[in-house]
Amino acid sequence: MQLIDLLAQVPGIEALPDHSALSAEVKGLTTNSLVCQPGDLFIGMPGTRVDGGDFWQSAIASGAIAAIVSPQAAAKAISDPAFKSQTPLVISATDMTQACAAIAAAFYDFPASKLKLVGVTGTNGKTTTTHLIEFLLEKGQQPAALFGTLYTRWQGFQQIALHTTPFAIDLQRQFAAAIAAGCQVGVMEVSSHALAQGRVRGCPFEVSVFTNLTQDHLDFHKDMDDYFAAKALLFSADYLKGRAVINLDDPYGQRLIEQSVQQVWSYSTQQPADLWMSDLTYGADGVSGMLHTPQGDMSFRSPLVGQFNLENLLAAIAVGLHLELDLELMVNALPKFKGVPGRMEQVHINSRQDISVIVDYAHTPDSLENMLKAARPFIAGQMICVFGCGGDRDRTKRPLMGNIAATLADRVIVTSDNPRTEDPVRILEDVVAGIPASVQPIVLSDRATAIRTAILQANPGDGVLIAGKGHEDYQILGTEKIHFDDREQARSALTKRVAPD
Numbered sequence: 001m002q003l004i005d006l007l008a009q010v011p012g013i014e015a016l017p018d019h020s021a022l023s024a025e026v027k028g029l030t031t032n033s034l035v036c037q038p039g040d041l042f043i044g045m046p047g048t049r050v051d052g053g054d055f056w057q058s059a060i061a062s063g064a065i066a067a068i069v070s071p072q073a074a075a076k077a078i079s080d081p082a083f084k085s086q087t088p089l090v091i092s093a094t095d096m097t098q099a100c101a102a103i104a105a106a107f108y109d110f111p112a113s114k115l116k117l118v119g120v121t122g123t124n125g126k127t128t129t130t131h132l133i134e135f136l137l138e139k140g141q142q143p144a145a146l147f148g149t150l151y152t153r154w155q156g157f158q159q160i161a162l163h164t165t166p167f168a169i170d171l172q173r174q175f176a177a178a179i180a181a182g183c184q185v186g187v188m189e190v191s192s193h194a195l196a197q198g199r200v201r202g203c204p205f206e207v208s209v210f211t212n213l214t215q216d217h218l219d220f221h222k223d224m225d226d227y228f229a230a231k232a233l234l235f236s237a238d239y240l241k242g243r244a245v246i247n248l249d250d251p252y253g254q255r256l257i258e259q260s261v262q263q264v265w266s267y268s269t270q271q272p273a274d275l276w277m278s279d280l281t282y283g284a285d286g287v288s289g290m291l292h293t294p295q296g297d298m299s300f301r302s303p304l305v306g307q308f309n310l311e312n313l314l315a316a317i318a319v320g321l322h323l324e325l326d327l328e329l330m331v332n333a334l335p336k337f338k339g340v341p342g343r344m345e346q347v348h349i350n351s352r353q354d355i356s357v358i359v360d361y362a363h364t365p366d367s368l369e370n371m372l373k374a375a376r377p378f379i380a381g382q383m384i385c386v387f388g389c390g391g392d393r394d395r396t397k398r399p400l401m402g403n404i405a406a407t408l409a410d411r412v413i414v415t416s417d418n419p420r421t422e423d424p425v426r427i428l429e430d431v432v433a434g435i436p437a438s439v440q441p442i443v444l445s446d447r448a449t450a451i452r453t454a455i456l457q458a459n460p461g462d463g464v465l466i467a468g469k470g471h472e473d474y475q476i477l478g479t480e481k482i483h484f485d486d487r488e489q490a491r492s493a494l495t496k497r498v499a500p501d
């Protein structure tokens with residue numbers, strides 16, 4: 001595609017100068033000057049640390065045919081002596097987010113409009129719900145692509161994800177690849193960061209799901225209202241073209257239902273709604289009851305534990321019904337759903353194991369509370385909770401999580417969870433600040449030691465709940481990422497405790 005044709009798709013671009021680069025073929029797109037290849041179009045995005053547009057020179061030096069930058073970066077560029085001597089094509093766009101999204105969509109031939117898109121947003125439950133939807137679509141023989149925290153995948157393809165929601169260029173490229181592989185549906189986790197940064201701008205969603213909103217990411221969002229406003233974008237007419245599926249039990253879900261202009265299906269585990277459950281029984285072997293839906297009622301059972309997982313199940317069934325999956329097919333298939341890696345994942349080495357060990361991705365106050373409450377019924381002895389909080393992230397959630405662990409678990413071991421560039425000791429102090437003086441936590445910065453201590457100190461019948469990292473197979477210390485997997489650590493500690501079969 002020639003640059004001039006690509007630029008014709010972008011609203012808010014200044015009048016273009018007469019420049020030979022306009023007729024050049026665009027070979028690729030990049031927002032990172034450091035990986036720019038000859039023939040690329042460089043899109044310089046303003047970020048939290050720098051304005052990418054300020055790197056136009058490095059992009060051009062690497063062979064970019066042109067740079068699109070913010071008006072501020074463009075003004076700086078044209079007063080630069082290097083600009084006068086080279087006269088490269090540096091174009092200013094008033095709305096860089098919109099420009100990037102529009103260019104990416106056009107370059108890959110508008111793939112989003114060829115997929116039925118399902119977007120799932122909310123503080124917790126996105127990964128679980130998207131996996132359930134993917135599972136149901138597979139049973140209903142609607143080929144689907146999954147985009148989320150764990151990976152991007154479809155039949156015959158799987159790649160570890162860098163972000164929960166890819167940035168616009170990667171996203172449109174992956175949509176195009178998914179269509180080429182025969183996918184009809186795109187099931188996506190849509191993070192609040194992605195909505196705030198316009199990663200999914202221009203994508204038409206057939207279904208938008210809202211799971212819940214509780215505290216997280218207050219390092220990035222100004223306050224809870226700002227966080228909610230970002231999530232609510234997915235339900236605005238700019239994004240949502242079909243149906244909203246919204247959790248009626250969440251106060252922010254209720255707000256969203258009130259302000260929704262689109263068709264809505266509500267779901268609830270506590271009260272009548274478009275999809276809800278009566279005659280509920282929660283147990284160690286999952287949940288069962290009578291499922292009520294717009295397509296009729298059926299007796300329902302799932303091995304997933306906890307009320308929060310029932311919420312995820314109801315949301316997934318609602319999406320399935322909207323995409324015309326058969327209710328009976330879904331109800332019959334869901335008992336076979338195996339769960340999601342790192343979500344309430346049991347670590348079990350052999351029949352002599354005398355304690356339960358569960359690895360879970362709870363890294364917010366709400367999810368830690370849900371997880372501990374869900375685990376309680378199937379732990380006969382004491383509950384020992386091992387957890388920490390991420391560095392360079394919302395600091396205010398740390399004491400809240402400390403308090404929840406101290407209140408709901410019998411013993412608490414505070415440890416490190418991706419300290420990143422923060423002092424690990426300061427993070428541990430922030431967590432301990434929320435623990436009442438009557439509770440004596442064990443504080444062990446080294447996560448391997450913390451897990452080993454919990455497992456070796458446990459008495460028969462106790463449960464060790466290791467929260468925060470779930471599927472992650474790394475620990476980020478400073479700017480270095482080292483291999484670390486809670487499940488491997490737990491298994492290795494269990495072999496010291498339990499004799500072989």
Ligand SMILES: CC(=O)N[C@H]1[C@@H](OP(=O)(O)OP(=O)(O)OC[C@H]2O[C@@H](n3ccc(=O)[nH]c3=O)[C@H](O)[C@@H]2O)O[C@H](CO)[C@@H](O)[C@@H]1O[C@H](C)C(=O)N[C@@H](C)C(=O)N[C@H](CCC(=O)O)C(=O)O
Nearest residue numbers: 031032033045046047048049050052055163164165191193
């Ligand atoms: C807060 C956030 O989302 N940050 C993302 C953002 O970083 P930034 O705004 O600081 O970027 P920056 O360093 O100022 O650079 C601005 C631009 O200049 C470019 N640049 C920079 C330097 C240079 O030499 N040349 C150059 O071209 C960069 O490529 C970038 O496009 O743009 C970067 C490049 O695209 C992302 O990698 C980075 O994600 C960071 C790593 C991150 O941790 N993001 C997390 C918080 C995130 O997005 N999480 C959500 C899930 C949250 C949830 O649980 O719900 C997700 O969707 O993954």
Ligand SMILES: Nc1ncnc2c1ncn2[C@@H]1O[C@H](COP(=O)(O)OP(=O)(O)OP(=O)(O)O)[C@@H](O)[C@H]1O
Nearest residue numbers: 123124125126127128149308343360361362367371
């Ligand atoms: N619907 C839910 N409501 C509250 N907590 C949940 C829900 N579903 C899962 N959880 C808890 O939250 C943790 C994270 O779940 P999941 O990975 O599905 O959420 P997510 O929204 O994808 O998280 P992230 O934003 O980090 O990608 C789980 O390990 C579990 O403890």
Ligand SMILES: N[C@H](CCC[C@H](N)C(=O)O)C(=O)O
Nearest residue numbers: 363389390393417418468469
């Ligand atoms: N998507 C979340 C993941 C947090 C996982 C936890 N292990 C941590 O590092 O804080 C975030 O970016 O805040």
Ligand SMILES: [Mg+2]
Nearest residue numbers: 126127149189
């Ligand atoms: Mg996720």
